[in-house]
Amino acid sequence: MSVRFPDGFRLERLAKAHPRKAFTSGQADVDDWLKTKALQNQEKHLSITKVLLDESGVIAGYYTLATGQVDFGDLPADVAKKLPRRMLPVAVLAWFGVSADRQGQGLGKLLLAQALRDCFDAGQTFAFIAVILDCIDDASKAFYQHYDFAELPGHPYRVFLSAAQLEAMMGS
Numbered sequence: 001m002s003v004r005f006p007d008g009f010r011l012e013r014l015a016k017a018h019p020r021k022a023f024t025s026g027q028a029d030v031d032d033w034l035k036t037k038a039l040q041n042q043e044k045h046l047s048i049t050k051v052l053l054d055e056s057g058v059i060a061g062y063y064t065l066a067t068g069q070v071d072f073g074d075l076p077a078d079v080a081k082k083l084p085r086r087m088l089p090v091a092v093l094a095w096f097g098v099s100a101d102r103q104g105q106g107l108g109k110l111l112l113a114q115a116l117r118d119c120f121d122a123g124q125t126f127a128f129i130a131v132i133l134d135c136i137d138d139a140s141k142a143f144y145q146h147y148d149f150a151e152l153p154g155h156p157y158r159v160f161l162s163a164a165q166l167e168a169m170m171g172s
């Protein structure tokens with residue numbers, strides 16, 4: 001099941017024809033990733049980027065998903081219990097942004113919901129123990145904490161949502 005975006009918006013996998021050079025979120029790293037690296041990384045099968053397009057084809061927001069690993073020892077005890085003591089598979093929300101002129105209108109919430117839906121769907125085929133991401137600053141960390149992401153002990157800007165939390169979210 002997909003997230004319903006407002007009328008006129010559509011989500012597409014990033015392609016060369018999308019006007020990615022014009023995207024501005026207010027965060028230079030987030031913009032630079034989309035402008036110069038997202039497509040190249042997608043072509044190398046390192047990550048997948050999806051863009052939210054408005055009615056005129058302008059990019060209103062995007063997210064990039066990848067896979068990764070987290071060390072058992074980095075997990076909080078309640079998540080780690082019963083897991084093997086080794087590197088463990090995770091889904092990574094690698095990049096995420098909403099166009100500056102579209103922020104504060106609920107698109108970030110919908111895009112995050114769709115990114116987590118993609119993770120959940122992928123998790124039915126390729127298992128992972130959590131969705132993790134590195135926050136770019138305190139404001140973005142507050143955004144993710146608003147959606148129940150928790151800090152990884154010892155990594156103040158790395159936050160995670162356990163697979164169990166994700167399942168509970170998607171089930172409700």
Ligand SMILES: CC(C)(COP(=O)(O)OP(=O)(O)OC[C@H]1O[C@@H](n2cnc3c(N)ncnc32)[C@H](O)[C@@H]1OP(=O)(O)O)[C@@H](O)C(=O)NCCC(=O)NCCS
Nearest residue numbers: 025027096097098103104105106107108109139140142143
């Ligand atoms: C963070 C970002 C994605 C939020 O997108 P947005 O479209 O403005 O967010 P929304 O309007 O959908 O807000 C959704 C909810 O999050 C809350 N929220 C938004 N920004 C927040 C913040 N910095 N801290 C806490 N909560 C925040 C809103 O109050 C809203 O809450 P509600 O649903 O309970 O009313 C956007 O500001 C952005 O792209 N910032 C620059 C790039 C960036 O920081 N990317 C993330 C790091 S990779």
